[in-house]
Amino acid sequence: MFHEKRVNGVLFLYSDLLPCPHGFSTRVGGVSSLPHLKSMNLGENRGDTPENIAENTRLFCLAAELPQSTVSARQIHSDQILYREEGLKKGEERPQCDGFYTDKRGVSLFVKIADCIPILLYAPDVEAVAALHAGWRGTAQNIAGKGVEKLTSLGADPQKMLAAIGVGIGQCCYQVDDPFIDAFLGALGEDFSRFLKKNGEDGRYYADLKGANKALLLSAGLKEEHIDLCSQCTMCQSTLFFSHRATNGVRGTMGAAIALP
């Protein structure tokens, strides 16, 4: 189950299923002052200063008891997941990928979202974690299953893995068009049509990205009771969360992060 927690004014979500440092940020508790970034913007290229982003990252990590050494990506809606032993060094470019995994302590793995779905994985048997960014393209490329494979490559048993699917756009708001439906079902199979629902009022289809990612984790061998799913929707609550769709892209970015205990 997901819970809200407020530490030193920083409001974040966490899953009580994951017994390791982790968190999903909200808009609340940062230092960014521009209206569309207020106030916990963790994303580059949104009009914020590097100093604000660094301070927000520091405050979020402090609140969620995450290591201050962090790594995040230039996300490209791919299925690329990189192994990291440590945080980004000063001046090091963020790598292009959509997820990280590690079996080293002391590094916080970040993904950045504002409607997309963040997925955090913990493998207690080998002490390894992963953070994944799943928009619809990442979902269609099964980045969730590939994240499980990365931890399995370190010796982890998927049956023991724990997963938290964090806050993102809900099926209530995620209207999709025919090109989406063709690509989504083309990649994942007709079986995934169960994650599309036609709205009787507007006749449009709405997709359940969180449910689709949960199905992909189950296919990868995780147990149902080992998957936590956040029911909150970024677009429904765009004062609490940054939402790309609710703002036509004029928005900040939230983070989801995990580290080993």
Ligand SMILES: [Zn+2]
């Ligand atoms: Zn919604």
